[in-house]
Amino acid sequence: MQNSVEVDYRKPVISQKSSAFEYIKKHYFLYLMLAPALILTLIFKYGPMYGAIIAFKDFSPIRGILGSDWVGFYNFEKFLSSPNFTDIFMNTLKLSLFGLLLGFPVPILLALMLNQVRRAGVKKNIQLMLYAPNFISVVVVVGMLFIFLSPTGPINQLFSLITNEPIMFMSKPEYFRWIYILSDIWTGAGWASIIYVAALANVDPELHNAANLDGANLLQRIRHIDLPTIRPIMAIVFILAAGSIMSIGFEKAYLMQTATNLPTAEIIPTYVYKIGLQKGDYAYSSAVGLFNSVINVVLLVTVNFVVKKLNEGEGLY
Incomplete structure (x- = not known):
């Protein structure tokens, strides 16, 4: 006869909520350290989301957010049906997409090359040269671009040997996008390579020694x-970059704009600034900014899903 096991159903079952409470109670000091960052995030990140309501209203500063008339999606329809919507949207998308495709591999290549430098002193000097442009002010960078690319600048001095007249780099719309992207790569690629350099530093040297013995070049x-080591980091960085593909830095694009290069230089952030702060149409500019944020969220979710499928389940979340 088989022995039966008696189960005492009167014994209290520890729920997940109680166990989580006990864990928090035990490690309360860690949560206290986290509290300031959490409070600041709630105040300065989630708190301002309340103001997004004005995108759905005919906002009047006198009547306030709640007192203004509700207009629904009128401001969004106004932007989508505006004559310059296609140009502004495509300028933003092209500038971000080309910047991502051209700029994403550069930090990886820099990290792989730095990983091959064995002399510590030489490696530090190279890293210093690569990281330094990141700390140059955007205003200074744009000023340097106007000086170097001016009709009498050093770049045009070189081109004068081939052409008889200077090239108006900062005035012609066809040059704006490439100048913006290449200068972005120059200023940010070295700093962006830090995370890959740190990951490659954890690679066991014995793996390379064994590969050398096996005849690997x-x-x-x-x-x-090296690449399998940094692949998870590459996936996360790519997802984050793709998720903010429509969020281009406002300052640099605005400073680089001239009266003649606006056909390619006008993007959503600069358009929001001009409509919202210069013309005072806060409701319409908020609708444009909210539209931009929604596009970013959709891209983030989509790219994360695709990367998880291609990267064996490794994604941002």
Whole structure:
């Protein structure tokens, strides 16, 4: 006869809520350390979301947010049906997309090359040169661009050997996008490579020694040892970059704008600034900004889903 096991159903069952409460109670000091950052995030990130209501209203500063008339999606329809919507939207998308495609591989290549430098002193000097542009003010960077690319600047001095007249780099619309993207890569690629350099520093040297004994060359070691190490970080960085693909920095684009390059230089952030702060149409500018944020969220979710499918379940969340 088989022995039966008696179960005492009167014994209290510890729920997940009680166990979580006990864990928080036990480690309360860690949560107290987290509290200031959480409070600041709630105040300065989630609190201002209340103001997004004005995108659905005919906002009047005198009547306030709640006192203004509700207009629904009128401001969004106004933007989508405006004559310059297509140009502004495509300028923003192209500038962000080309910047991502051209700029994303550069920090990875820099990190892989820095990882091959064995002399510590030389490596530090190279890193210093690569990281320094990141700390230059955007205003200074744009000023340098206007000086170097001016009709009498050093770049045009070189082109004068080939052409008889200077090239108006900062005035012609066809040059704006490339100048913006290449200068962005120059200022940010070195700093962005830090995370990859740190990940490659954790690679066991014995793996490279074993690969050398097996006859693997440099490219084979990079492909089979270094790249698999930084692949999860590459996926996360790519998802975050793609999720903010419509959020281009306002300052640099606005400073680089001239009266003649606006056909390609006018993007959503600069348009919001001009409509909202310069013309005082806060409701319409809020609708444009909210539209931009929704596009970013959709891109973030979509890219994360695709990367998880292609990267064996490794994604941002």
